[in-house]
Amino acid sequence: MNATDCLLHMYDEQHDLEDYQSGVPRWCTGCGDSAILAAVQRLCRDEDLRPEKTVFVSGIGCSSRFPHYMKTYGFHGIHGRALPVAEGVKMARPDLTVFVNTGDGDCCSIGAAHWIHAIRYNMNLTVFLHDNQIYGLTKKQASPTSPRGTKSNTTPRGSYLDPINPLTTTLGVANVSFVAQAVDWIPESLFEIVKAAYHHKGFSFVRILQRCPEWLPTSLDPWMQDPNKVQLLHHEDGLQLSAGLSAVYKNQLQHDPSDINRAREISAHEDVVPVGILYRNPNVPCYEDTRQTGVLRTNETIRKGFEAELDKYAA
Amino acid sequence: MNEMTIQTPVRKAAKVAGSKAVVTLKEHIVEIISDSGEGAQRCGQSLGSIAARMGNGIWTTEIIPAEIRPPARSVAGASGNRIRIGSSYITNGGDETDLVVAFNEQVLLGRVRDRELKSGCIILLESMWRKHQDLNVSMSYIETHDRLVAAGYKVYEIPMEQECRLLVSDARRGKNMFALGMLCHIYSLELQLARDQIALTFGKKAQSIIDSNVVLLEAGHKWAQANLDFSYRIPSIHSAQAAEAQIVTNGNIALALGVMASGMELCSMYPITPATSASHYLSEVFEKVGGIVHQAEDEIAACAFAIGASYASKCTVTITSGPGYSLKQEAIGLAVMGEIPLVVVNVMRGGPSTGQPTKAEQGDLMTAIFGSHGDAPKVVMAPATIEDCFYSIITARKIAETFNMVVVVLTDAGLATSQQPFARPKFNEAWLAPPFDQSPVPKGAKPYDWDPVTGLARRFIPGQPGGMHTLTGLAHDRLSHVAYDADVNQESLRARSLKLAALQRTLSPPTVFGESAGDLLVVGWGSTKGAIEEAVAVLQAEGRKVSSMHLRFLQPLPPGIKEVLAGFKKVMTIETNWSDSPDEEIIDESNRRYSSVAILLRSRYLVDIDCWSEVKGQPIKPGTIRRVLLAKLKGVKS
The missing domain is CATH 3.40.50.920 (Rossmann fold)
Structure with missing residues (x-):
């Protein structure tokens, strides 16, 4: 195969869903992670992402098993550190498409420092916060996003503190460039939001509210059972709603994703769950671009630079 | 390399003023100390560089207070430099000091109490405090002076600031160059080399600044010539080694030069004393050869970032010191488990906890070897000289990538801040990391295909077609699949352990x-x-x-x-x-x-x-x- 044939071959190459599927997920029946996996595999297929050029990075927790179920490169690291690992991957290899799967414990508790700084770096990463409001893998402890009063093994009389709101928190950090919220029980909008996040260049943060059928089987029922408690955000620069979705979810709000103050107001609502793109600013520089040296690294470049430094220290 | 050095005899009495015989010495240890910010460090470094250019062996040691701005005239606030100048190759800071220049008597007192001065050593003391308007200050000065004289120290009171004021408006900031001029006379160093050194040091600044510093230098030289009754000459080294081109750096600069010359492209760090100066220097120069220094939000992130970059491309380095090294332990374990090449530099300081941030200690060896939980075999190296700091990084990178291992390089605050000349490295392309593999993975190849004898496995790097797998910190089999059965864990621990033995087989016995x-x-x-x-x-x-x-x-x-x-x-x-x-x-x-x-x-x-x-x-x-x-x-x- 010559170079042109090779390029044509790459151009023609089409991937099926199976090309992104690996193993049988070990999540519980009804787990929200499965809905996210389906949406992401569909995204990969629709965007025809090259499996060898795609990396899923995760931390520790139920949701962090995600990379094992993708037939791409994956990095299942340590608790709380998915973001700095992913940043390192992206900095070294801007040519790779990098996704991050992190849970509410992973991102908002043990890895909270990295979360805040990752927003500020604004590297071109697509980040899914799998937020089921509970620690699942370690068997039911309150997480920082558990609603106050959540009974768990560490809070048998109910959790004591108000939860962190991942949306308002993210929207409060310098250089925030993309914030969206999805819920696992509306696959259509979940997919559209995942897709919009992928297409945003910068740190695309998607909080996905998901059910934990094992430890908090009913906690999201009020929102699932009453379509009016879900507020679909739409805008010509955001998501457009299909007829089917509009018919079910009548609580709709036109929201301009460039309006950060309005985004913060909407995100602060607790009774109604906003679903859609809260904020998008395509003009925030990405750290990996800012840090590009523009120097073509050759052995000769290194030799010259090195010799120039030695000259400075010549005795 | 290590010739015997002869101790300078204690000089009991000064020569009669005016007899100006130049005494030849085998070696001398000189200190310049001041309050922070008065320039004693610059004076000392310059003296070391000039002596090195004269062909002397030198070793300079920084005297650093723990605080950025300790109160003026405080016993614990001495800031400066100690230079051992010899007529043979010098390998360490030596014993006690023979001659000290002090800008006030309090910082001097600190050095006396630390027993850093040779009994009867020569003290060149700024005399302005004698007539200070604050009676407490002048009393303190007079009392200290008298006690030092009584104790046998040979104290010369010198009106440094007064002399400088005749020449420049800001005499306090300029007297370090006056002191340098005096020392050039005392040690018979060529004044032109000192002028060149000033031009080099202030190269980025205006010509007027260079000129006024040269004026002060010459004034100090002249003053010493006219007023001091002693001077020395320390012959230069006469050896093949001295004839070779040399560079003078401290250990941290040598480390950073090693990073550059190793072909690594990324250094990820978090500020910590005494490691940070290596990253300062790298931040200044690394980009010129296409490298990046990333200052992470914390030590853990610095390590995780380096691991992410190493996993996806060439080996990277993270530079830290004790407390930061402790914080990185879990991430280091991940690199061990995932078999990701990584160089970790620990510039050791006093511990435990915050300990003694600016002081040298070798307390982290056990942590380096046994750190991280479970069995986490990693390579641990320790440079023994400043030159070693340079070459160790190149070796560490090679070992890390050959064995897919974590290589820990232990230096310490002493090496980090001391300066010594060494043979100018001759750039070698073989030092550089090769391009990372992006070729398709052969059909059926496994991401952890451990060699039954050496434990080595080739690593698959993202971008390689056919190599897709998920690296995991969980126990895993050859396919990188999470595995819980006992045999797999036994097999993978064996493989990671054998790699150390495989490396050991390639090492030479110590001399x-x-x-x-x-x-x-x-x-x-x-x-x-x-x-x-x-x-x-x-x-x-x-x-x-x-x-x-x-x-x-x-x-x-x-x-x-x-x-x-x-x-x-x-x-x-x-x-x-x-x-x-x-x-x-x-x-x-x-x-x-x-x-x-x-x-x-x-x-x-x-x-x-x-x-x-x-x-x-x-x-x-x-x-x-x-x-x-x-x-x-x-x-x-x-």
């Missing part, structure tokens, strides 16, 4: 300094090499049967050590980490805690190895080591 048999063998590692060998050389010259061995690889230990140990009646280590003294009332063999390398050698070779250690934050002096070895030799029947 012995001196005879290969005798009464006493001294074992050291890291920054103590120069001082140990100097002390051992003196004893050897006195006919004692003492030799030394210095370990550069601590994990794995190189082959051949057992044979070396067998040649000596007694073996002991000299280290700057903690060990219990056997003289303690409640210490005996059942509870004595030994120094790190002593523990390693005792457990591996079943030899009754003694140790002596000190944790005073200062490099161990050769004179101290000599006394310790003499005491040890007393118990040996020759």
Whole structure:
């Protein structure tokens, strides 16, 4: 195969869903992670992402098993550190498409420092916060996003503190460039939001509210059972709603994703769950671009630079 | 390399003023100390560089207060430099100081109390405090002065600031150059080299600044010529080594140059003393060769970032010191488990906890070897000289990528801040990391196809078609699939452990300094090499049967050590980490805690190895080591 044939071959190459599927997920029946996996595999297929050029990075927790179920490169690291690992991957290899799967414990508790700084770096990463409001893998402890009063093994009389709101928190950090919220029980909008996040260049943060059928089987029922408690955000620069979705979810709000103050107001609502793109600013520089040296690294470049430094220290 | 040096005799009386005979010395130790911000460090560094250009052997040691701006005129606030100048190759900071320039008597007092000054040493003291308007200050000055004179120090009061004020408006900031001028006269250094040094130091600034510094330099020189009744000459080294091109750097600059020359492209760090100056320098120059220094939000992120970048491309480096090294432990374990190449530099400082941030200690060896939970085999190296700091990084990168391992490089605050000339490295393309593999993975190849003998496996890098797998910190099989069965865990731990043995097979036995048999063998590692060998050389010259061995690889230990140990009646280590003294009332063999390398050698070779250690934050002096070895030799029947 010559170079042109090779390029044509790459151009023609089409991937099926199976090309992104690996193993049988070990999540519980009804787990929200499965809905996210389906949406992401569909995204990969629709965007025809090259499996060898795609990396899923995760931390520790139920949701962090995600990379094992993708037939791409994956990095299942340590608790709380998915973001700095992913940043390192992206900095070294801007040519790779990098996704991050992190849970509410992973991102908002043990890895909270990295979360805040990752927003500020604004590297071109697509980040899914799998937020089921509970620690699942370690068997039911309150997480920082558990609603106050959540009974768990560490809070048998109910959790004591108000939860962190991942949306308002993210929207409060310098250089925030993309914030969206999805819920696992509306696959259509979940997919559209995942897709919009992928297409945003910068740190695309998607909080996905998901059910934990094992430890908090009913906690999201009020929102699932009453379509009016879900507020679909739409805008010509955001998501457009299909007829089917509009018919079910009548609580709709036109929201301009460039309006950060309005985004913060909407995100602060607790009774109604906003679903859609809260904020998008395509003009925030990405750290990996800012840090590009523009120097073509050759052995000769290194030799010259090195010799120039030695000259400075010549005795 | 380590010639014996002769102690300068204490000079009992000054020569009569005006007789100006130049005394030839083998070596001298000079200190310049001031309050922070008065420029003593610059003066000292310049003196070292000038002496090196004159062809002298030098070793400079920074004197650093722990605080950025300690109160003026405070005993603990001495800031400056100590320069050992010799007519042979100098490998360490030496013993006590022969001549000191002090900008006030309080910082001087601190050095006296630390017993850093030779008894009767020459003191050139700023005299402006004698007539200070604050009576407390002038009283303190007069009292200290009189006590120093009474104690036998040879004190010269010098109106440095007053002389400078005749020439420049801001005399306080300029008198370091006046002092440099004086020292150039005292040590018969060429003034033109000093002028060149000033031009180099202030190169980025206006010509007027360079000019006014040169004026002060010349004034100091002239003043010393007219007013001091002594001067010295320290002949330059006459050897092939001196004829070779040399560079003078401290250990941290050498580390950073090593990063550049290793072909690594990314250094990820978080600020911590005393490691940070390496990253400062890299931040300045790395981009010129396409490299990046990433300052992460914390130590853990710095390590995780480096791991992410290493996983996806070439090996990377993270540079830290003790507390930061502790924070990185879980991430280091991940790199071990995932078999991701990584270089971790730990510029050791006093510990535990925040400890002594600006002081040197060798307290992290056990953490480096055994750190992270579970069995986490990693390579541990320790550069012994400033030149080693440079080459160790190149070697570390190579080992990391060849064995897909974490390589820990242990230096310390002493190496980090000391300066020494060494042969200018000759750039070699073989130092550079090769491009990372992006070729398709052969069909059926597995991401962890551990070699049954060496444990080595080739790694798959994102971008390689057909190599898709998920790297995991969980126990995993050859396909990188999460595995819980006992056999798989046994197999993967075996493979990761065997890699150390595979590396060990490639190492050379350590060389012995001196005879290969005798009464006493001294074992050291890291920054103590120069001082140990100097002390051992003196004893050897006195006919004692003492030799030394210095370990550069601590994990794995190189082959051949057992044979070396067998040649000596007694073996002991000299280290700057903690060990219990056997003289303690409640210490005996059942509870004595030994120094790190002593523990390693005792457990591996079943030899009754003694140790002596000190944790005073200062490099161990050769004179101290000599006394310790003499005491040890007393118990040996020759």
